[in-house]
Amino acid sequence: MSTDPQPPLTAAETPGGTGPLDAFLHALRRRTEAAPHPTPLPDRSNAALRAVRPAEELAARFAAEATAAGCVVHRVTEANWLAAAKDIVGSLSARLVLVQPQPGTALTAERAAALADALATAGRSAVSKWDDDTLFNCDAAVTGVVAAIAETGTLVCVSGPAAARGASLIPPVHIALLDRTQIVGDLFDYFDRLANTGSPANINLITGPSKTADIEGILITGVHGPGVVHVLLLE
Amino acid sequence: MDVALFITCLSDTFYPRAGDAIVRVLRHFGCRVHFPAGQTCCGQPAFNSGFHRAAAVLIRRMATVFEPFTHVVTPSASCAAMVKQHGPPLLADDPGAHAASVRLAEKTWEFCTFLRDRLNVDIAAHLQAREPVTFHYPCHARSIYGLDDLRAWLSRLDVRPPARTDLCCGFGGLFAVEFPELSAAMLGDKLDELAATGARLVICNESACTLQMAGGAHRRGLPLRFKHLAELLAESLGLMEAAA
Amino acid sequence: MSRTGDLRARIAAATTDRRVVNAVHLAAWRKVDARAESFAKLPHVEALRDKAAQIRQHVIENLPRYLECFVERATALGAQVHFAPDGAAACRTIAQIAAARGLSLAVKGKSMTSEEIGLNVALEATGVRVVETDLGEFIVQIDHDRPSHIITPIIHKDRRQVARAMAREFGCPYTEDPAELTKIARRHLRDIFRRCDLGITGVNLGVAETGTLCLITNEGNGRMTITRPRVHVALLGIDKIVPRLTDLPIFLKLLARSSTGQPMGAYTTLINGPKRPDDPDGPGELHVVLLDNGRSDILTGPLREVLRCVRCGACLNACPAYRNIGGHAYSSVYPGPIGSLLSPLLYGHAYDDLARVSSLCGACRLACPVQIDIPELLVRLRALACTRQPRAKRVLLRLWQWAMQTPWAYRLGQRLMRFLPDDGGGWTRHGPGLLRAWTDTRDLPCPAVRSFRSIWENELRDEH
Structure with missing residues (x-):
């Protein structure tokens, strides 16, 4: 490999359209002008291709698909979600639990505080910080989600001021709180909505636990991401 | 109806019984059959192998040989596809020859689809077999007839379909001799599938696939026999003695 | 790999490696079945494939304006976009990014594009340690395999080969249990993920109208790679663009199903620039390296449809040739049907003959989510390369063509074939000369005692 000290070819460094990227694009435009362009861009709407009927019962479909993808779905109510969360944490014999409230999700500051109290009375410590030691050492993380997709049983987690990307990724167990009103039907519905709103830096569509089939095609869960994903579906 | 038979070079040389059967079946359903003796090969081996100048020469020749006829029928779907799809673009530079190749493309029929679509023959209703049959669906038939069509034609027989119904036999024209070990490995998979059905009679409408599969079966000592659907149909209609 | 002979020998050898052939058969069929099963449950599959194919074809026909738009949007989101005309330039650019910031431990998500340009070797040569984090790639790396x-x-x-590599590399107790082997890799890589400072990934698709990068992974290593380090470098082939955000779900519905039979990969990540100032974690710098490396030549050539490819791998699993030789026999980063197209186009004429390693059965075309007519393109590639075929083959071909143009020669040929030795029951077991290429592995029926034309002449013509 050559070690010529050439500067990186950065678009931002080449205002006025004189950099290598602009030169390339210019040349490419010239080279492709003569070629035929017979294929039109298809219509933006994907309505005719939907997999989920608008009338479908979304919570049931979500629960079925998420379960098929390997999640454990708990259908809970405002009255019993805390107890359910405590049971899950108890069954994991988890000691340190990251609780990450986030605006725009079902895990509001109030619910997070209530959960932290409940866990504390059960002898667990709940924390709400994102340093490496916490992320790598906690036994589980509880987060909200900004949306869920019934078609595929997918949870959507996004980055934000109070939301570490690592929370739904690094701890071995992910517990997600989802309100049934957050569920959209089709993957298309989610992207239609996304196209009409501002986007955070990082959007994760999470479908089941971390998995691999690299060794002999045998499915193993829990490689680098959580091996277990619990969904508390608030109805 | 006047019909010219395009026998194909492989059937002419190795599997003439299929041609014999086609002539008898077509006559049975009221056709006058012609056989232009100048015919040879449609150029498919050259085309698939990338030698398109040679293929163009042969397809142009084919168009001339069959020019006097209104219908051309062939036992091979892959040769029909060669004539119908790949032929005309090869002659795009020569308007006269191109027009002739388009006329040839339009009037060329694979045997089973000709029976079904032009003569309105219910193939399934006429077919009989004294034993269970299995089948090979030729990959290169895809643009001519589908796996479902083949299964429909065989639907009244005791059919034991292979588990993987559209597995390639590994022939592939020159590929079979350019990479013989690989071609034979693919053939091995195919024969495993056929042998596992328990049927001993394989309906295969491509003589090239039959050449490959029968050759492999014989080398392995598998008791498989191969027949073109036309042969079984001619036998069922009492137009031919049942072959061993 | 310049001569067909080498390729034939390599392929012949590959067919006899029973362990590899069995492993590939098992895994590929499993994926083929999983794919079929998942598509059977998806409504409008063909309409989705039509639309996906049309979108990709439209993009490659209009690439400059979509690339321009992508660059503008991604830059506005805070990404730094670099252009690399070839692999060496891309490696150089990434090495310079690392050197300028003192980055020394790189983690990598699985990226065929980085394999294509030999990035690991190039970075290691400049003192950056590169760790593959996809389980399969990790095992490839510790086993010095490809x-x-x-x-x-x-x-x-x-699993035995994986077990031996793990035990040798980490001195852990020997185990063949895939779950245990996965745990060993996880433990080892956790430590790396805590310390790494550079993350390198490929990109599944970039979105022109938003500058978004889309990454699909299953293990979580990809997410780790774009979460933990302070710098993320995304290597993006110039062809991997879709126009609109709403086009992405069409590909998401098809991609994972085509690859593994899953309705969705475990993690589909959309990246809109580097971490925002308030975000608790994530890379503060995002570099997008736009790689040409021959793609613009493909774009302006007669095989441009090949650039629709979204690298799902379904054509490999579907291919009976691939299943019987595995990927290494192709001697290219891109094996299988799509590789037999991409390799000659990206790496030159030495790879032309890969286009001949196909029976043209079309299983690849049926599996392709963007409807690339791979057999048709293989034939086109063979035609472009036919003048470079060995002279002996071209001479034989001319001779054959002459015989087929000359009915008496054709008939003479038929008669001459009757002199083939009958080794019993009408079969030739030991063909002479060139026929050995057939009879070494199969029997050849002796030609019929009478050809069809002779039956016609003597019996059929006058019968009606």
């Missing part, structure tokens, strides 16, 4: 499939890199290995 990936043999674009989605399932160790499809050619069985």
Whole structure:
């Protein structure tokens, strides 16, 4: 490999359209002008291709698909979600639990505080910080989600001021709180909505636990991401 | 109806019984059959192998040989596809020859689809077999007839379909001799599938696939026999003695 | 690999490696079945494939304006976009990014594009340690092997080989249990993920109208790679663009199903620039390296449809040739049907003959989510390369063509074939000369005692 000290070819460094990227694009435009362009861009709407009927019962479909993808779905109510969360944490014999409230999700500051109290009375410590030691050492993380997709049983987690990307990724167990009103039907519905709103830096569509089939095609869960994903579906 | 038979070079040389059967079946359903003796090969081996100048020469020749006829029928779907799809673009530079190749493309029929679509023959209703049959669906038939069509034609027989119904036999024209070990490995998979059905009679409408599969079966000592659907149909209609 | 002879020998050898062939058969069929099963449950599959194919074809026909738009949007989101005309330039650019910031431990998500440009070797040469984090690629790396499939890199290995590599590399107790082996890799890589400072990934698709990068992974290593380090470098082939955000779900519905039979990969990540100032974690710098490396030549050539490819790997699993030789026999980063097209186009004429390693059965075309007519393109590539075929083959071909143009020669040929030795029951077991290429592995029926034309002349013509 050559070690010529050439500067990186950065678009931002080449205002006025004189950099290598602009030169390339210019040349490419010239080279492709003569070629035929017979294929039109298809219509933006994907309505005719939907997999989920608008009338479908979304919570049931979500629960079925998420379960098929390997999640454990708990259908809970405002009255019993805390107890359910405590049971899950108890069954994991988890000691340190990251609780990450986030605006725009079902895990509001109030619910997070209530959960932290409940866990504390059960002898667990709940924390709400994102340093490496916490992320790598906690036994589980509880987060909200900004949306869920019934078609595929997918949870959507996004980055934000109070939301570490690592929370739904690094701890071995992910517990997600989802309100049934957050569920959209089709993957298309989610992207239609996304196209009409501002986007955070990082959007994760999470479908089941971390998995691999690299060794002999045998499915193993829990490689680098959580091996277990619990969904508390608030109805 | 006047019909010219395009026998194909492989059937002419190795599997003439299929041609014999086609002539008898077509006559049975009221056709006058012609056989232009100048015919040879449609150029498919050259085309698939990338030698398109040679293929163009042969397809142009084919168009001339069959020019006097209104219908051309062939036992091979892959040769029909060669004539119908790949032929005309090869002659795009020569308007006269191109027009002739388009006329040839339009009037060329694979045997089973000709029976079904032009003569309105219910193939399934006429077919009989004294034993269970299995089948090979030729990959290169895809643009001519589908796996479902083949299964429909065989639907009244005791059919034991292979588990993987559209597995390639590994022939592939020159590929079979350019990479013989690989071609034979693919053939091995195919024969495993056929042998596992328990049927001993394989309906295969491509003589090239039959050449490959029968050759492999014989080398392995598998008791498989191969027949073109036309042969079984001619036998069922009492137009031919049942072959061993 | 300049001569067909080498390729034939390599392929012949590959067919006899029973362990590899069995491993590939098993895994590829499993994926084929999983794919079929998942598509059976998806409504409007053909309409989705039509639309996906049309979108990709439209993009490659209009690439400059979509690239321009992508660059503008991604830059506005805070990404730094670099252009690399070839692999060496891309390696150089990434090495310079690392050197300028003192980055020394790079983690990598699985990226065929980085394999294509030999990035690991190039970075290691400048003192950056590169750790593959996809389980399959990790095993490839510790075993000094090469990936043999674009989605399932160790499809050619069985668990015993993985077990030996792990035990040797980490001194851990020998185990063949895939779950245990996975745990060993996880433990080892956790430590790396805590310390790494550079993350390198490929990109599944970039979105022109938003500058978004889309990454699909299953293990979580990809997410780790774009979460933990302070710098993320995304390597993006110039062809991997879709126009609109709403086009992405069409591909998401098709991609994972085509690759593994899953309705969705475990993690589909959309990246809109580097971390925002308030975000608690994530890379503060995002570099997008736009790689040409021959793609613009493909774009302006007669095989441009090949650039529709979204690297799902379905054509490899579907291919009966691939299943019987595995990926290494192709001697290219891109094996299988799509590789037999991409390799000659990206790496030159030395790879032309890969286009001949196909029976043209079309299973690849049926599996392709963007409807690339791979057999048709293989034939087109063979035609472009036919003048470079060995002279002996071209002479034989001319002779054959002459015989087929000359009915008496054709008939003479038929008669001459009757002199083939009958080794019993009408079969030739030991063909002479060139026929050995057939009879070494199969019997050849002796030509019929009477050709069809002779039956016609003597019996059929006058019968009606």
